[in-house]
Amino acid sequence: MDIPYTVTARPDTGLYNAKVGIWLFLASEVMLFGGLFSAYIFLRVGADYHWPIHELNVQLGFINTVVLIASSVTVVMAWAFLKLRKFGMYQLMMAITVGCAAIFMVNKTLEYKAKFEHYSVKLTDGTILTGHLEHGYFVHFKDVNKLTLNVHLETAAIDADPVDYVLPYIEGEAPKFKTEAGDEIELNAASFAKLRSEAIDAMRKENENKQFQRDWTGTRNIVLTPVAPFKLKLPASSFFSYSDTNATFRDGTIAEGKLEDDRMTLDVDGIDVRSVADAEKSMAWEPDYLPAFKPVFIATRDHHQSEFKEKYPSRDPSKSATLQTESYFLKIHSANAEENMPGHEGAHSAEAQEPKEASGHEVTEAGGHAGGHHPVVVLKKKDISFFSNFTPKLNTYYAIYFTLTGLHGLHVVFGALVLLYFLVFNGKMMREDPEHLANRVEVGGLFWHFVDLVWIFLFPLLYLL
Amino acid sequence: MADNLEEIQKSVKKYLVIGGLLLLFTVITVWLSYVELPTHGMNIMVGMIVAAFKASLVALIFMHLNHEKKIIYKVLLFTVILVSVLFVLFYMTHGDPLVFEGFDKTSIKHH
Incomplete structure (x- = not known):
């Protein structure tokens, strides 16, 4: 059976059939993602913990945004070149689009992997230690x-x-x-x-x-x-x-x-005392744990607090989420407490940047260097109230993060497969009925743009804000 | 739909410009997220406005919604109405006794 109106417009709609079809589908897709974004709002409004801001790898998220935007440009250009019968350029643009999708998914995999290997351990007083379990638990x-x-x-x-x-x-x-x-x-x-x-x-x-x-x-x-x-x-x-x-x-x-x-036994890379009633009495500073980092914490906190007061004298410091993170969530980049002092930051940041460049490698290599990079604590079981790696069960933020990005990732994969199919298997159609293929590419492209559109909202909501 | 070949020729350049704009606004989004506005809610608001602007560029230019047939707009009108309902649903939580009072340590302590 032949589906009618693949090339010419249907008189009543004024469009070829697939165009109406894809827009109906996209309308339902908007509702699907809309429901999940709505869930995001509910979870965020109702969160009883400090909602993570800039906690994901912003660099990697930014690169993925650039990659998706580039692929959106190339897919629409592929369509235009096909309309102009420049077949070589059409094929090149389609190949770049699919390549971008592959890069996006590789980055996503690295990002997920880093999360799966990273742990959050909540102590009974609300202190959260983040780090790696090099030898498991x-x-x-x-x-x-x-x-x-x-x-x-x-x-x-x-x-x-x-x-x-x-x-x-x-x-x-x-x-x-x-x-x-x-x-x-x-x-x-x-x-x-x-x-x-x-x-x-x-x-x-x-x-x-x-x-x-x-x-x-x-x-x-x-x-x-x-x-x-x-x-x-x-x-x-x-x-x-x-x-x-x-x-x-x-x-x-x-x-x-x-x-x-x-x-x-945890290799600690972060001490989060934002939920501790008296941060200076956090269990993290107990003699068996990380007492050497207490002065670092106090110095860092006071440094950020006074800086904030200077810059924004009229604002309430307790209501600034970024200031709370900066002053009560101590990031540790060296086992040596001295080197974590705020004064050291400037000197150290240049070195610290390097391993971050290839953030995927950073984690996999951590096994070898961890002892030198991060302090190791041996936690008593009675002090631990909850622990998990950074997976959906950690908190509602990671639940919605994996749901949204996972579903979006599936869309990237299937969208790319469809475009790849057009590129590889529709060579005959390209030569004999290019208008028909142009319509196919336009419809596949519309789906692809929608995937980009979802990411335009996901990136700031999950990574930045 | 621009079926005029000359127009399509021109639009190739237009797509590159829009792509560049999208990149520029992505950089702006990242930069703005590090700017300390009076409340974090304002950061979210500004971020979403920029994202909505980027999204409309994609929808209007790349998805050709700037010149589409009537039936598509009819379908999308309903979608926009329904999805807007989803986004304001959370206002119902305002009648909820759980109220966020800022990151005040003492209120967390007595939880």
């Missing part, structure tokens, strides 16, 4: 001498699956286990399936005499005793909860042993 158990598996008769949300949920976290070789019956087994998929079916059979047997289904008991514990005690190394995502004597895994299995270590 693990809870260590030793002398584990008992596993209790909880098996359900019927399908349950949480059912014992120690092979997938417990075994991967045993340090070294997994030992053999003794069952309640006294057999010595190696814990694997087959042996667990056997234990499980035995438990289920036993439950069924017990239920045989019960008249009503509601009286059936549907759960039973299987206890396994290791022949030799073992150690566990648990990433934060592997357990529900733990205490000094046991850990509960995500499949409901309980391991009993001794908590050996649950401290967190």
